[in-house]
Structure formats: C-alpha cells, structure tokens
Amino acid sequence: MSVRNVLQGISLLGIAILAALSLLFISADWLRHLGGPLGSFGTDLFAAILSGGEWVDDTVGTRVFQHAFTWRSVSTGILIGIVGPLVGTFLVHRQMALIGETLAHTAFAGVAVGVLLAGLTPLSGSSDELVFIALIVSAVAALGLQWLTAHTDSYGDVPIAIVLTGSFAVGTLLISWGRDISPIPIEIEDFLFGSLAIVTPEGTRLVAVLTVVVVGLVVVNYKQFLFITFDEQAAQVARLNVSGYNSLLIVMTAVVVVGAMQILGVILVAGLLVIPAAAASQLGKSFRETLVLSVIFGQLSVLLGLAFAVSVDLPPGGAIIVAAIIIYLIAITVSDRAIGQISVH
Amino acid sequence: MSTVIDIQNLSYSYGNTLALEDISLTVDEGSFLGLIGPNGSGKTTLLHLMIGLKRPDEGTVTLFGEPAHAFEEGERIGYVSQRATDRGESMPVSVRETVLMGRFPHVGHRRISDEDHVIVDEALERVGITDLEDRAISALSGGQRQRTFIARALASEADLLALDEPTVGVDAESRTEFYDMLDELNQEGITILLIEHDVDILTEHVDKVACLNQRLFHHGDTVSFLESDAIAEAYGPTSRVIAHDHP
Numbered sequence: 001m002s003v004r005n006v007l008q009g010i011s012l013l014g015i016a017i018l019a020a021l022s023l024l025f026i027s028a029d030w031l032r033h034l035g036g037p038l039g040s041f042g043t044d045l046f047a048a049i050l051s052g053g054e055w056v057d058d059t060v061g062t063r064v065f066q067h068a069f070t071w072r073s074v075s076t077g078i079l080i081g082i083v084g085p086l087v088g089t090f091l092v093h094r095q096m097a098l099i100g101e102t103l104a105h106t107a108f109a110g111v112a113v114g115v116l117l118a119g120l121t122p123l124s125g126s127s128d129e130l131v132f133i134a135l136i137v138s139a140v141a142a143l144g145l146q147w148l149t150a151h152t153d154s155y156g157d158v159p160i161a162i163v164l165t166g167s168f169a170v171g172t173l174l175i176s177w178g179r180d181i182s183p184i185p186i187e188i189e190d191f192l193f194g195s196l197a198i199v200t201p202e203g204t205r206l207v208a209v210l211t212v213v214v215v216g217l218v219v220v221n222y223k224q225f226l227f228i229t230f231d232e233q234a235a236q237v238a239r240l241n242v243s244g245y246n247s248l249l250i251v252m253t254a255v256v257v258v259g260a261m262q263i264l265g266v267i268l269v270a271g272l273l274v275i276p277a278a279a280a281s282q283l284g285k286s287f288r289e290t291l292v293l294s295v296i297f298g299q300l301s302v303l304l305g306l307a308f309a310v311s312v313d314l315p316p317g318g319a320i321i322v323a324a325i326i327i328y329l330i331a332i333t334v335s336d337r338a339i340g341q342i343s344v345h
Numbered sequence: 346m347s348t349v350i351d352i353q354n355l356s357y358s359y360g361n362t363l364a365l366e367d368i369s370l371t372v373d374e375g376s377f378l379g380l381i382g383p384n385g386s387g388k389t390t391l392l393h394l395m396i397g398l399k400r401p402d403e404g405t406v407t408l409f410g411e412p413a414h415a416f417e418e419g420e421r422i423g424y425v426s427q428r429a430t431d432r433g434e435s436m437p438v439s440v441r442e443t444v445l446m447g448r449f450p451h452v453g454h455r456r457i458s459d460e461d462h463v464i465v466d467e468a469l470e471r472v473g474i475t476d477l478e479d480r481a482i483s484a485l486s487g488g489q490r491q492r493t494f495i496a497r498a499l500a501s502e503a504d505l506l507a508l509d510e511p512t513v514g515v516d517a518e519s520r521t522e523f524y525d526m527l528d529e530l531n532q533e534g535i536t537i538l539l540i541e542h543d544v545d546i547l548t549e550h551v552d553k554v555a556c557l558n559q560r561l562f563h564h565g566d567t568v569s570f571l572e573s574d575a576i577a578e579a580y581g582p583t584s585r586v587i588a589h590d591h592p
Contacts, residue, residue: 285439
C-alpha cells in the first residue's frame with residue numbers, strides 16, 4: 001500500500017466520521033420534537049452536543065459552537081461537501097459541467113413559484129417550503145432538460161443556455177409579481193448568494209435524507225454510471241439502460257443542487273459540483289481515485305470556507321468556492337510538477 | 346455453421362434521407378466480415394443496426410436468432426466505436442478499470458468477484474498490456490488504447506466483435522500488430538465485423554467483404570470482391586486510384 005493510498009484512506013475515514021456526527025446531530029434535532037422515549041433521547045442527545053459545543057467554545061475561545069444554528073449549517077456543509085463532488089465528478093466527465101448551474105437557476109424559479117404560492121394559497125412561504133418547492137421544480141426541469149438535450153442530439157450548451165436563462169427569467173418575473181401579493185418578506189440575496197441564516201432544521205433534514213439516498217444510489221450504481229460516463233455507446237451495446245441512468249443522474253443532480261443551494265446560493269452552487277472534480281481529475285490515476293479525491297477536496301473547501309465565513313461574518317458560498325479554486329490551482333501546480341518529473345526520467 | 350446475423354430487405358432513413366436501401370446479407374459464426382464503402386455510405390449505420398443500436402425502418406435484422414434491437418445478452422457483443430477513445434483523452438480511467446467494464450454486464454449490481462478479476466487478468470495478458478494495467482488510458486499510445494478496448498471485449502467473453510475504424514490515428518506498425526491479433530482471435534472462433542477505409546488492409550485480413558453505398562454492391566468472399574467492379578461502382582468514377590492498387 002502506497003503513502004498515497006494511506007493518506008486517502010485516512011481522509012476518507014475522517015470524512016466518514018464527520019458525516020456520521022452530522023447525521024447524528026440532525027437526527028437528534030429531529031427526534032427531540034417527537035414524543036415518548038425517542039423524543040427524550042433526542043432531547044438529551046441534542047443538549048449533550050450543544051454542551052460539547054460550549055466546551056469547544058471555551059477551549060478554542062470562540063462563541064459559535066454552543067449555538068444550534070452553527071451545528072446545522074456546519075453539518076449541512078459537511079454533507080453537501082460529500083454529495084456535491086460525488087455527483088459532480090460524473091457530470092464533469094460527461095461534459096455536463098454546466099448542468100448544475102442550470103438546475104440551480106431552475107431551483108430559483110422554484111423559489112419564485114413558492115413565493116407566489118404563499119401569496120395565493122394558505123402556504124406560509126417559510127424557507128423550508130420554498131426549498132421543497134424548488135426541489136420539485138428543479139427535478140421536473142432536470143427531466144425536461146434531459147428530454148431537450150436528447151432531442152437536440154447532444155449535451156450541447158445551447159439547450160443549457162436556453163433553460164438557464166429561461167428559468168431565471170421566469171423566476172425574476174414571478175418573484176417581482178409575487179412580492180406585491182405575498183405576505184413574506186423574501187430575502188432574494190440569501191437565495192442568490194447563500195446564507196447560513198436560511199439553513200433551517202427542515203432544510204438540514206432534507207440534506208441529510210438526500211445525502212443518504214444519493215450516496216446509496218452512487219454506491220449501488222457505481223459500475224453503471226462509470227461505464228455510461230466513459231463510453232455511452234459501448235454501454236448501450238452492453239444493454240445497460242442508458243437513458244434510465246442518465247435520468248437518475250440528472251435528477252440526483254437537481255436534488256443535490258437544491259440541498260446545497262441553501263448554503264452556496266443559486267449562482268455559486270455549481271462550483272461545488274465542478275471545481276473539486278476538476279482538481280481531482282488533475283491528480284487521479286484511476287476513476288475511483290478521482291472520485292475519492294474530489295470528495296476530499298470538496299470537504300476541505302467546505303470546511304475551510306465555512307471557517308473563514310463564520311470567523312469574519314461573510315457569506316459562506318463565496319468563501320467555499322474561493323477555497324475550492326485555491327485547491328484547484330494547487331492541484332494543477334502539483335500535477336504539472338508530477339508530469340515534469342516523468343519527462344525528466 | 347450457424348448464422349450470427351441475418352439481414353433481410355433492410356432499409357433505414359434519417360428523416361427523409363435514405364441511408365440504407367434493401368440490404369440483405371448473412372454473417373456466419375466464425376467469419377471475419379469487412380464493411381467498406383465511401384464516406385457517408387451507411388457503413389456505421391449498418392453496423393449499428395447489426396448490433397441492435399438502431400431499429401430497422403423496413404426489413405429485419407436478426408442477431409443470434411433474435412431481433413437485434415430486442416437482443417438482451419449485451420455481454421456477447423464487444424464494440425469499439427470510432428469515438429470510443431474521445432472520453433479517454435480527458436477522463437482519468439485506468440487500463441484495468443476499462444477492461445473491468447467488460448465484466449459489468451455479467452456483474453450487474455453485485456460486487457466484482459475474484460473470478461471477474463482473473464478473467465480481466467487473462468484478457469490483459471491475451472492482448473499483451475498486463476504491464477500497463479495501472480496506467481491512465483490518456484497516457485497510452487493509440488495502438489495500446491485499442492488493445493485495451495479489445496481486452497474489454499474479451500473480458501466480457503464476447504463471441505461477436507464489432508469494430509468501427511478501430512485504427513484511426515494508430516501508427517503503421519501497431520496497426521499491423523493489431524490486425525494480426527484480430528486474425529488470431531478470429532481463428533479462435535470469434536466472429537468479427539470490421540469497418541476499415543483502407544482496402545489493402547481490409548482485404549488482407551477479412552474473409553468476407555460487404556461493399557456498400559446505400560445499396561449493397563458486393564457481398565461475398567474477398568477474392569470475388571477483388572475480381573469484381575464493386576469498388577468502382579460503389580465509389581463512382583473517381584475511384585480509379587484505389588482500383589489500380591488491385592490488379
């Protein structure tokens with residue numbers, strides 16, 4: 001076993017522990033609202049985690065970890081730092097890098113639909129309702145986009161550009177109209193650029209569920225996704241259900257985008273899908289290794305970005321993406337050096 | 346000798362453009378069929394119809410006794426497309442991972458077993474790329490890359506290989522080695538369908554030729570093809586240069 005493998009193994013183990021802790025916190029946060037023994041277990045666990053946070057605050061000299069909302073945003077960040085690059089790696093190598101951006105824009109249209117519905121129906125228009133409506137609109141748009149690209153015979157960027165701008169256009173119209181009749185003061189900026197403030201318990205729970213489902217689907221269908229990504233026609237000859245897997249991948253992308261949008265914002269969310277995958281591709285020797293590296297880089301970006309954003313009180317989305325780009329630049333430099341070494345020998 | 350592919354009165358159009366018209370031919374088990382014709386003559390379309398990637402507009406295509414488009418045993422067909430290596434240029438995939446893909450139709454959603462790995466080892470050895478197994482596909486020469494794709498077909502235990510201009514961009518020496526390897530595989534009983542634009546190479550290796558340009562101009566053994574005027578008819582009057590190569 002090489003040093004390289006050991007390092008990757010340790011990083012993956014660290015990420016798995018972080019993910020488990022995140023899921024534990026989110027479960028406690030959910031259970032404590034239930035009655036009975038489960039509810040009291042949740043309440044105790046929740047209190048224990050927060051007092052652990054207090055201890056961290058006292059030790060490190062911060063004043064953030066004692067608050068539930070910090071835990072919510074950090075655990076959401078950790079989970080999207082896993083699923084974003086996981087899905088993104090397949091997208092990048094299918095030359096569908098801009099799909100994430102497009103689906104984020106359709107999710108924005110979904111938020112606008114939610115704002116409007118809040119004005120017209122008894123819906124409250126809380127941010128978790130908006131996120132849920134965005135999820136549905138984005139998933140439907142994902143299938144629509146796939147239909148469009150299938151009928152224009154490639155994942156060309158023309159249908160992408162049309163859907164990207166089109167959904168944003170619809171979104172701006174709906175949101176301006178909805179603002180007049182809707183009872184809720186909607187902070188568009190939070191949805192555009194991401195905010196820790198819109199990470200609600202329900203939004204966090206949504207991310208937890210989608211993480212478990214998406215990771216499970218990728219594990220179960222890894223071979224099929226790999227074959228189709230690498231050589232779609234040969235996969236078709238091997239009688240894999242190519243269009244079925246394509247639909248699954250694109251709907252998974254829509255779901256991940258909506259989950260990640262809460263922290264990263266509509267405009268920046270695609271970066272978490274694409275940039276760590278691009279950095280990993282510079283260094284990966286096999287596809288499996290590339291996938292592992294992209295998750296490691298995604299997680300590093302999220303943790304560094306969140307730490308910076310929380311410490312200086314700036315939006316997390318921008319900080320996470322800048323961190324990802326720094327890692328990408330380092331990856332390019334390192335891989336150039338690696339190629340240089342080979343050519344010297 | 347049983348029939349692998351049976352085509353009867355096949356026609357196929359892209360919208361209003363007729364690509365193939367009234368084609369009938371059969372491919373016997375163990376044969377090595379070369380498809381030849383000018384650019385845009387419908388060779389690739391015919392190959393796709395043969396392996397069930399497309400459905401005929403008219404007529405029938407039977408693959409291993411079933412309608413080709415409904416044929417389910419994908420592992421029996423090894424396919425190397427013209428564009429097979431495009432993705433490999435940028436996507437970090439190792440040689441072993443690529444060959445392992447040949448096992449995927451067998452494996453489905455279960456785990457890859459030791460037995461699968463043994464079959465992959467044998468396929469890598471058979472085409473002589475065992476020492477390259479950890480290399481990225483993008484780091485290989487054109488010839489090595491095509492060997493990898495053949496190894497993938499061997500790993501899937503295919504009894505039919507469909508190759509669409511497999512040696513475009515491969516140097517002359519590697520190309521000769523590649524075709525010698527195909528000859529060996531064919532002698533071991535694998536049926537091969539090959540599209541190749543170089544008539545000399547094609548006729549040196551295949552035992553049957555189908556010469557087409559929308560219609561089928563010749564289908565038969567290589568000797569009768571070289572004696573016929575099929576090339577001149579299929580390519581039209583500008584084909585004299587090619588025809589002179591074959592006295």
